[in-house]
Amino acid sequence: MTDLIVIGSGPAGLAGAIAAAGTGLRVTVVDEFIRPGGRLLGQLHQEPSGEWWNGIKEAEKLQHEAHALGINIRCGVSVYNIETAEAGWKVYTNEGVLEAPFVLIATGAAEYPIPVPGWTLPGVMSIGAAQVMTNVHRVQAGRKGIIIGANILAFAILNELQLAGIKVDRVVLPEKNAVSRQAGEPEAVIRSLLNAAHLAPSALLRFGSRLMKNETIRNIGTRFYPKNGLKINGTPLQLRKAAVEIIGTEQVEGVRTVDIDAYGHVIPGTDRLYEADFVCIAGGLYPLAELAAVAGCPFEYIPELGGHVPRHSETMATPLPGLFVAGNITGIESGKVAMAQGTAAGLSIAKQAGKQAAASGRQLEQAIEHVRTIRQQVAIQFHPDIELGRSQMNEQWKAHEGTSVQPGEKIG
Structure with a gap:
């Protein structure tokens, strides 16, 4: 049995899993790659402070923390469908069907292809x-x-x-x-x-x-x-x-x-x-949001976030009960922002699940504020008007807050 299924073991997915498991939730993480870490695995650069950001080391830290909390990480598992079930959500994978009351989609981003004659050549x-x-x-x-x-x-x-x-x-x-x-x-x-x-x-x-x-x-x-x-x-x-x-x-x-x-x-x-x-x-990059679309989540087109993104709140909730998003699926930003969003999502899920450690909401408020702080501190923004994009998404969320949405239903 599991309380939360996390799709994607990148910075947002692992951070979300850790935050949720830290409150006592049983968490399963699935990812199609052979090892956890997502985009972190390829990152290696020097920060303006002079310190080096080693994505592989950061991924290893998250993985060790996840294992210490008993999180079940399953790599080499592809997800091809997600739908509502009596107990919450069904997630269809190449290794069978998983069920849980909550799902966190943290599938990250993909690269825009630019066709150039000869681009099918090896090399x-x-x-x-x-x-x-x-x-x-x-x-x-x-x-x-x-x-x-x-x-x-x-x-x-x-x-x-x-x-x-x-x-x-x-x-x-x-x-x-x-x-x-x-x-x-x-x-x-x-x-x-x-x-x-x-x-x-x-x-x-x-x-x-x-x-x-x-x-x-x-x-x-x-x-x-x-x-x-x-x-x-x-x-x-x-x-x-x-x-x-x-x-x-x-x-x-x-x-x-x-x-x-x-x-x-x-x-x-x-x-x-x-x-x-x-x-x-x-x-360039765009949000990899197909699974959210398959689940029936409503979308907003916000160029400042990288294109079409699932409608979500600052707590990383979507209009669909039990479905959350975090990381580049919500807009193209750095790995540090993705981790902060994942933590906010994990605590938000724990609060909805009634876990006492997150029930007061104080931890969640601090996590949301941390996302804003990290966003202001990062050296590189892939989209210069990211703050405008986030503001537009918050306005869209508030405009539809309280609206009941069924999977596949088109609203607003």
Whole structure:
């Protein structure tokens, strides 16, 4: 018997399981990967304070704490359906059906694919796959690579590849089209990257980035951005070049690029081929929320959170009784925010379950406040207007608070 089923053993799922189990709830965690940790397993970076964030070590700490509390963690288990049952919820997996009064969905995020001709060649991968190969499996992605796509996630992983001694020859943009959209516009890319300007590796870049926050200066800077790019720890960021094709016969051999103007329009006659034996495509992240949709949870479209997200409160409850969410399924943020949300979700579930340790609500209030504090302190925000997105979700929740929702029912 179990009181709570947690789907996803990433930072949000494990933290939620630990918080709930700490109040006496019986908790089962399922995850399709071979080991717990989720996105934490690939993270390795230096914080502005100088301290190193080692995701594998953080995942191990959470796993040890979970085992000490008797949490049943089952890896290699895929969930394909979730529905209401007499006792709460049924969760359908490849190893059978699980039932519990409460479910916490903490499935995280997935990467946007940006199709580029030749992207099915061996040696082409998402930027996240390169991170996992490098930091989790200790496998070198290749000898010389090119990243297509310039966003905060791409540069965080670029640094990790560089730390591992992997040569990334250059970073270029995808060709502007209906799928890549603003990811193929130099001016829009610069505007988005300015939110992480304080993390630039040199004082010159940090100073220039501060100047570029002025719209007039930014427009001038974009038009006159060097064709050879600016180097990020030795790797040129070429915002005025776009990848139009990945070249190769049996595997990646190079990338064909063209020059583009400030708005992503191709400049004819500027084709050039750069050699590479691996390519990483960086399209950004979106909430992996399919299971919440299958369960019948209502959604809100909030671009500031990364797209469509299940409607939820600050206690991480959804309008469906017994169903909770936490982590990147609620909006794209850092692993630290995900853990704080997971803790809030676990305590919220314990309170609803009538556990005395959480019944007063004081612990839950502190956990919610901790989420806000961590959000303000994190070095990187994947979406600069995250606070606006969270405010919009809170308003939507309050507008429908008290509304009874049945699975599959569409409201508001």
